[in-house]
Amino acid sequence: MTRRWTVGxxxxxxxxxxxxxxxxxHVAAAQALESRDVGRPGRxxxxxxxxxxxxxxxxxxxxxxxRGVGVGVPGPVDVRREVVEFLVNVPGWRRVPLRRWLERxxxxxxxxxxxxxxxxxxxxxxxxxxxxxxxxxxTLGTGVGGGLILDGSLVHGASGSAGEVGHMVIDPxxxxxxxxxxxxxxxxxxxxxxxxxxxxALREGAGPLRRLTREAGGRLTPAVLSRAARLGDARAQRxxxxxxxxxxxxxxxxANLLNPDRVILGGGVAGAWSLFYPSLSGTVRxxxxxxxxRSVRIVxxxxxxxxxxxxxxxxxxxxxxxKPA
Amino acid sequence: MTRRWTVGxxxxxxxxxxxxxxxxxHVAAAQALESRDVGRPGRxxxxxxxxxxxxxxxxxxxxxxxRGVGVGVPGPVDVRREVVEFLVNVPGWRRVPLRRWLERxxxxxxxxxxxxxxxxxxxxxxxxxxxxxxxxxxTLGTGVGGGLILDGSLVHGASGSAGEVGHMVIDPxxxxxxxxxxxxxxxxxxxxxxxxxxxxALREGAGPLRRLTREAGGRLTPAVLSRAARLGDARAQRxxxxxxxxxxxxxxxxANLLNPDRVILGGGVAGAWSLFYPSLSGTVRxxxxxxxxRSVRIVxxxxxxxxxxxxxxxxxxxxxxxKPA
Numbered sequence: 001m002t003r004r005w006t007v008g009x010x011x012x013x014x015x016x017x018x019x020x021x022x023x024x025x026h027v028a029a030a031q032a033l034e035s036r037d038v039g040r041p042g043r044x045x046x047x048x049x050x051x052x053x054x055x056x057x058x059x060x061x062x063x064x065x066x067r068g069v070g071v072g073v074p075g076p077v078d079v080r081r082e083v084v085e086f087l088v089n090v091p092g093w094r095r096v097p098l099r100r101w102l103e104r105x106x107x108x109x110x111x112x113x114x115x116x117x118x119x120x121x122x123x124x125x126x127x128x129x130x131x132x133x134x135x136x137x138x139t140l141g142t143g144v145g146g147g148l149i150l151d152g153s154l155v156h157g158a159s160g161s162a163g164e165v166g167h168m169v170i171d172p173x174x175x176x177x178x179x180x181x182x183x184x185x186x187x188x189x190x191x192x193x194x195x196x197x198x199x200x201a202l203r204e205g206a207g208p209l210r211r212l213t214r215e216a217g218g219r220l221t222p223a224v225l226s227r228a229a230r231l232g233d234a235r236a237q238r239x240x241x242x243x244x245x246x247x248x249x250x251x252x253x254x255a256n257l258l259n260p261d262r263v264i265l266g267g268g269v270a271g272a273w274s275l276f277y278p279s280l281s282g283t284v285r286x287x288x289x290x291x292x293x294r295s296v297r298i299v300x301x302x303x304x305x306x307x308x309x310x311x312x313x314x315x316x317x318x319x320x321x322x323k324p325a
Numbered sequence: 326m327t328r329r330w331t332v333g334x335x336x337x338x339x340x341x342x343x344x345x346x347x348x349x350x351h352v353a354a355a356q357a358l359e360s361r362d363v364g365r366p367g368r369x370x371x372x373x374x375x376x377x378x379x380x381x382x383x384x385x386x387x388x389x390x391x392r393g394v395g396v397g398v399p400g401p402v403d404v405r406r407e408v409v410e411f412l413v414n415v416p417g418w419r420r421v422p423l424r425r426w427l428e429r430x431x432x433x434x435x436x437x438x439x440x441x442x443x444x445x446x447x448x449x450x451x452x453x454x455x456x457x458x459x460x461x462x463x464t465l466g467t468g469v470g471g472g473l474i475l476d477g478s479l480v481h482g483a484s485g486s487a488g489e490v491g492h493m494v495i496d497p498x499x500x501x502x503x504x505x506x507x508x509x510x511x512x513x514x515x516x517x518x519x520x521x522x523x524x525x526a527l528r529e530g531a532g533p534l535r536r537l538t539r540e541a542g543g544r545l546t547p548a549v550l551s552r553a554a555r556l557g558d559a560r561a562q563r564x565x566x567x568x569x570x571x572x573x574x575x576x577x578x579x580a581n582l583l584n585p586d587r588v589i590l591g592g593g594v595a596g597a598w599s600l601f602y603p604s605l606s607g608t609v610r611x612x613x614x615x616x617x618x619r620s621v622r623i624v625x626x627x628x629x630x631x632x633x634x635x636x637x638x639x640x641x642x643x644x645x646x647x648k649p650a
Contacts, residue, residue, distance in 0.1 A: 134482055150475065158458060159617070159620040162582065169495060179614060257579075258487050295482070
């Protein structure tokens with residue numbers, strides 16, 4: 001019997017998404033569990049296994065007849081020892097042999113990797129990274145995550161933390177970052193930085209930004225900032241230009257260092273693409289070496305919130321080339 | 326007959342060094358040609374070939390009985406097409422198919438790569454990088470070069486320019502770099518930056534630095550700066566601490582991004598190791614993520630000026646694992 005279906009799991013801050021992935025990278029069905037309810041390791045294994053069983057049953061399979069279950073977690077994974085090192089925002093995870101636990105419970109092939117790595121892998125196999133030889137995939141949101149694929153393989157590093165693009169220092173006199181350092185990329189382009197700039201703009205004057213914020217019940221969000229900019233709010237437009245500039249310094253550094261042919265930008269904030277791209281692209285041209293700038297295409301992610309699930313499935317298939325074995 | 330000897334060539338700013346390398350990475354004999362005299366591509370091929378012939382003859386061989394001739398050049402190499410793209414500081418080099426020209430002349434296996442890459446490869450196979458899984462090798466001097474080895478393979482990137490660590494922007498309001506951008510690592514820790522800080526210190530006061538500079542005929546050099554610091558010149562010591570701090574930001578960024586288990590520092594300036602290492606190491610601990618900082622050992626290069634020649638030989642043997650085939 002040919003095994004067709006794979007289950008991909010994406011362990012996010014709010015939800016654990018569990019999806020059934022076809023051999024062509026299509027997510028045929030998906031379920032969302034509340035991260036709050038299933039966050040502890042033992043509970044996580046049980047809840048994910050039950051969801052995988054339900055999804056398998058929906059296409060007339062059982063876990064043992066799946067190609068496998070791949071899982072992305074929000075933290076570094078020691079891929080040699082197959083242990084989740086720790087999860088910054090989820091208590092109870094420290095050196096958890098998650099793959100072994102899942103395999104014992106599900107009796108099928110399981111694999112575990114970092115969520116940003118798997119988003120990169122998903123885009124590489126089925127999204128904006130198809131055909132790339134070297135790519136960096138950035139996920140822009142509260143944090144700035146990153147995954148690196150070189151010569152068709154994920155780069156994991158010595159302790160599974162490679163790709164922490166968000167904590168590249170680009171201005172040592174810049175704002176303090178959640179990690180403790182000063183001037184990290186994340187401290188410039190993470191959601192908190194956007195909102196800090198937005199609140200400053202709100203204090204400075206009237207205009208669409210103030211009106212839209214009021215209409216949103218006084219809640220300033222990146223979406224409000226981008227709507228205001230599209231309606232011509234000059235302060236909001238300057239914020240997106242600044243965002244593009246700082247992101248451009250980060251991308252230029254990546255281009256100089258790794259000389260990728262593709263840089264993929266995903267995550268909620270990437271929706272403001274047209275507002276920050278001109279500034280981003282100008283900064284990359286100005287800051288990166290000519291040969292590196294010429295080689296790289298900067299593109300939007302294509303898989304949206306499915307990237308993690310799809311990448312987790314690709315992990316099961318064996319990533320070299322990203323195609324099913 | 327087992328082929329024993331390999332010729333490694335290191336095309337530097339002043340000299341072209343040509344060495345005969347044993348299977349254990351020992352440089353048995355070497356010759357230096359003046360880069361000024363042999364810089365043009367046609368002349369380079371001829372002069373290097375003659376030197377290779379002389380070296381081969383000295384051990385009773387001819388080029389055709391060598392394992393091959395490897396060459397490191399100071400610029401990006403398109404490794405797929407095996408073309409030297411351009412050399413920033415040497416006229417006449419633009420898309421030169423150097424490997425093909427050398428093979429036609431020498432009738433043995435030839436290979437060409439970037440010089441910083443080959444220094445990394447040499448250290449990986451026989452120097453400070455032995456046993457590393459992921460390493461970054463920085464060459465500190467007038468420029469700041471870099472080579473990346475991940476999972477035993479050199480990272481070349483899309484157009485052969487990966488590893489340009491010197492042009493990572495670490496302070497957008499910092500000093501102007503030779504590349505046109507502002508605040509590159511090289512603009513903070515290249516020789517020109519050291520000397521700029523040194524001249525400032527000379528203006529500010531007397532002490533060992535001023536005396537040593539006078540004794541050197543008024544010529545301030547990195548060596549004078551490090552002698553002054555060792556003799557207790559507080560201004561010179563502060564310069565090396567600043568050097569270590571900026572270098573530490575660069576190394577922390579590399580650690581976060583690539584999570585290597587080894588970072589190797591070479592080049593003339595690395596001789597001041599004890600003067601900048603405490604500051605470097607403190608900055609890395611403060612700026613890098615804990616898991617990345619814990620994984621990385623920062624060490625001095627071991628092969629000195631031989632790294633390029635040895636790496637060029639390793640290139641011939643096939644680099645995976647760095648050992649002779």
